[in-house]
Amino acid sequence: MDQDLVLRMRDGSLKRCRIRTPFAAGVTRIQVVTAEGKVETVPLSEMKAIFFVRDPEGNPTYKRGNEFTEGSPAAGTAVKVTFPDGEVMRGRVLNPAEHRSGFFLFPADPLDNNLKVFVVRSPDVVVEVEE
Secondary structure: OOEEEEEEEOOOOEEEEEEOOOOOOOOOEEEEEEOOOOEEEEEHHHEEEEEEEOOOOOOOOOOOOOOOOOOOOOOOEEEEEEOOOOOEEEEEEOOOOOEOOEEEEEEOOOOOOEEEEEEEOOOOOEEEEOO
């Protein structure tokens, strides 16, 4: 099954694309199909995070909530992730030590366009446990 993704790159750019194979935390690069239909292989080292999204275009007027509310994920460890560009996301992580390359974050906001986010590990990403 194809999954819509938004790849947020370390240089600030983004790529809207699809992935046709299941994504595993242990990979060092992923193969995606761009919105233009081009197949690309993208190294994780060039990415800030991989956003598994409901809608690749998103809703630019929606203000994402960072608080846990009714409908927020209940399982896992509550964390706050601060990216080098200043973006802050709160959510739950099932296994913070999941893999050296990164971990999956399930956003606190149940209405967020992001179903889950694969946060690529780097020394400048700050992860704070909140429980």
